[in-house]
Amino acid sequence: MMTRRIANILKQGQPDETVSISGWVRTKRELKEFAFMEVNDGSSMAGLQVVLDPNIPNYEPVLKQLNTGTSVEVEGTLVPSPGKGQRIELKASSVTVYGESDPETYPLQKKRHSFEFLRTISHLRSRTNTLGAVMRVRNACSTAIHKFFQDKGFLWVHTPIITANDCEGAGELFTVTNLNLNELPKTDKQEIDFDRDFFGRRAYLTVSGQLQAEVMAMAFQNVYTFGPTFRAENSNTSRHLAEFWMVEPEMAFCDIVGDQNLAEEFLKYIFKYVTENCAEDLEFFNKRIDKSVLATADNIINNEFERITYTKAIDLLEKSDRKFEYPVEWGLDLQSEHERYLAEELFKKPVIVTDYPVEIKAFYMRLNDDNNTVAAMDVLAPKIGEIIGGSQREERLDVLEKRMKDLEIPPEELWWYLDLRRYGTVPHAGFGLGFERVVQFMTGMANIRDVIPFPRTPLSADF
Ligand code: 4AD
Ligand code: MG
Secondary structure, three states, rough: OOOHHHHHHHHHOOOOOOEEEEEEEEEEEOOOEEEEEEOOOOOOOOOEEEOOOOOOOOOOHHHHHHOOOOOOEEEEEEEOOOOOOOOEEEEEEEEHHHHHHHHOOOHHHHOOHHHHHHHHHOHHHHHHHHHHHHHHHHHHHHHHHHHHHHHHHOOOOOOOOOEEOOOOOOOOOOEEOOOOOOOOOOOOOOOOOOOOOOOOOOOOEOOOOOOHHHHHHHHHOOEEEEEEEEOOOOOOOOOOOOEEEEEEEEOOOOOOHHHHHHHHHHHHHHHHHHHOOHHHHHHHHHHHHHOHHHHHHHHHHHHEEEEEHHHHHHHHHOOOOOOOOOOOOOOOOOOOHHHHHHHHHHOOOEEEEEEEHHOOOOOOOOOOOOEEEEHHHHHHHEEOEEEEEEEEEEEHHHHHHHHHHOOOOOHHHHHHHHHHHHHHOOOOEEEEEEEEHHHHHHHOOOOOHHOOOOOOOOOOOOO
16 A cells, blocks of 8 residues: 655544555654554654554564664544544554664654754664754755746756866866776876876866856856756855755846846745745744744745945945954955854844955956956845845956956966857846755755765765
8 A cells, every 4th residue: 555644634634534654763662552653754743653552463573673864654534633733543453563773772762962963873863853854944045046936937958067177167076986096197397197097188177168158058048957957166164065966047138136136036936836835844944943933934025125236335344333253444355254244133034245356256256347347246134144146247258258368267268258258148137046045045054064964074074
């Protein structure tokens, strides 16, 4: 018999229905005449309460096996629950144990474990309430992302993971090679000879799918990529991963204002979708993790984001009486403390900062008429700081070539990118949303390592 998902039973199950469920035992309580256990199958935070009485086959021996973590299938009849806490429960007619779980050694005991500890058992931690809720919210977020773009007619394009380009120019690339590391081929100059590597050139894991998304936007107008990206930043913070997922829309015939409008509409949509589809999980986060989770969602959905220029942001930071660790000065990049001050304390909502100095931004951003700033935009969120980074792209061949020259980016490496400006160039814009940062923002989880199933960070790639 196909087993039914517990979330569905809790919502729609009716007394007298016979059902079969499968999952893992969370708790067991033995009374004199009978016993209770709670079974969870990951479909919802709440498990299903199962009543076991001596009429089920092998009652005594089965009962002994039903420890926390044991996998079971239960058949029985739904009955109204006399106890408080649940509408309906399952009166078992038979229990099949698939795999036992030794209570002496099973690491997930019925107590609160620290998130640090849970990271050391990432192969088991998704069975806990918090990580279970995170993964369901993560799933709903990605569904929302696809729904948002598909409903608008954006084409989902798959950009490569292996690439020869450093899109962001920050030098945070992981090299991909199959050279024998013990016997590296050398050139006459005693440098590693990547001509003899798999791709006949040096290749990397992508830091962003943007350049290829631009190619696709020049054929399909509106596209998005959604996939893993990799950065070898050695920053051990609660907001950085070495492998993270990024959503990158790219729109032809669009300017920086259209880009901001899309970013704002997009974030509102994701929040609305998740609050509607993961209500139980968000309530849990609001109660247990961060008391402002529901208010934050409400704030995002119902308020317009603030929009200011970088120059204005510097002005506001200089005027504030807050002491910052990093200097505030026109021309310097905003640090996370500055970003958080603006979003969290000053405006108390997301802030879109535009028109950053040309020197601190990537080569592809469109130069403004002042020759001093570029049409960039970052969306800063309370608690998180930068959640979206985007820009209008430089569509003018001569301006782009000059900028690349200034940055010593060899034009022959990006000949195909420059071709887009030679053949039917148009104003276009896009952005990248850090997927884990939005899940963090939504759940109130303090550490980004706890919103992805298997985090990759400096010195850590287990599981
Ligand atoms: O601001 P970034 O570097 O922008 C780009 O990569 C552009 N090419 C995107 C585009 O215009 N298509 O990164 C975009 C977002 C950041 O705002 C942040 O949310 C997230 O990606 N991000 C990270 N998230 C987790 N760990 C890291 N190490 C991250 N680095 C960036
Ligand atoms: Mg950025």
